[in-house]
Amino acid sequence: MxxxxxxxxxxxxxxxxxxxxxxxxxxxxxxxxxxxxxxxxxxxxxxxxxxxxxxxxxxxxxxxxxxxxxxxxxxxxxxPNKYFNNINKEFSYRKRYIDLVINKKSRFVFKKRFSLIKNIRLYFYKKKFTEVETPILNNIYAGADSKPFKTMHNFLKKKNYLRISPELYLKKLIVGGYERIFEIGKNFRNENCSKIHNPEFSMIEYYIVDINYLEIMRYTKKMLLKVIKKTIGQTKIVYKNNNVDFKKFETLKIKDAVLKYRNIKYIKKSFLIKEIIKKTKIISYKKENLMYQYFDEYISKKIIKPTFIIGHPKIFSPLALERNGFVERFELYICGIEIANGFSELNSAKEQEKRFKYQKKEYDMDYIEALKFGLPKTSGCGIGLDRLVMIITNSNSIRDVILFPFMK
Known part of the structure; x- marks a missing residue:
């Protein structure tokens, strides 16, 4: 041999x-x-x-x-013989080519990372999805409420943005006739760096026609269970001393999650609202909006068990279908980290344009035109692959699971 x-x-x-x-x-x-x-x-x-x-x-x-x-x-x-017994994280991130040679843990992490991505692809291929590619360089940034990276096309003398999400392009493809699609790729957000944030990160987004958010929520649960079992050989993991079982998911409304994880059986609404206003950077004073802001800032970090959070207010979900004052949306949290976000897609051109204008920023008129052409009932979901790899490999930082993370 x-x-x-x-x-x-x-x-x-x-x-x-x-x-x-x-x-x-x-x-x-x-x-x-x-x-x-x-x-x-x-x-x-x-x-x-x-x-x-x-x-x-x-x-x-x-x-x-x-x-x-x-x-x-x-x-x-x-x-660098000296690093064999004295390797530090800073060195690992900046000199990954040496880290991979001398750090067995790093080799394990990236083996699992690329195995996970391969298994996700195979799962969607088996379910008759079409893998597609959409532009990374965008004329208008859209698809998520985040700050973009700006650039300039020298020949056209035109401002462009690195995409923050492929969402609108993917839904245009649904309008074009695709029924099941997914894309694995890089997104870019010009925001803070932390243990769970990197300006350049990997996601998978997938869309299915003729289902609602509850159905794609169940689909996401089933997919994660099978893919993780195939990648690590089991459904139970330990992340930062927390036991996690991907066979056991929970679903909670935002208000119920707040009550559960504050360990208080009953709270007067007036007291809770005062507490939220005091502790949270206010975007909206409406009761349901305050509740979400409080959940996002203080409660989400306490969720260990894989949990789908539902009952989101419209102001924080401009692309989701509204139902009885809330939107048909879910977020998946595991070990205090948001892993996935999905919803029933808003397909009314009139309502979508109204929401874009409310946000008071430039928006994609071509997407509005596509909605007028007809977007069928559709639901989609996006999963942060870097964060998922963190959890299945028990990695402390997102930099541990990205080969060449952003460094100051």
């Missing part, structure tokens, strides 16, 4: 050289007992080599390749 890898350890016992070789898939021991003196001088820590030999085990039972032929592919002029 043949294997290519980097030497990270070398030891000599009598007339035998033992090399520890790593590549992105696994670590393996190389046993060499020919021309030992010559090789002992040539083989240095960090060198990348190609080994031909037979697979077997040593007397101690160690899986090994017994080398018959060895070629040095590339010498390493500077290998």
């Amino acid at each position: 043949k294997i290519i890898g980097r030497i990270i350890n070398k030891r000599r016992f009598k007339k035998i050289i033992f090399l520890k070789l790593i590549n992105i898939r696994k670590d393996i021991q190389i046993v060499f007992n020919k021309k030992i003196e010559l090789l002992d001088k040539k083989l240095k820590i960090g060198h990348i080599i190609k080994v031909f030999g037979k697979h077997g085990k040593t007397k101690s039972g160690q899986e090994s390749i017994f080398c018959e032929k060895l070629i040095i592919l590339k010498k390493c002029k500077k290998f």
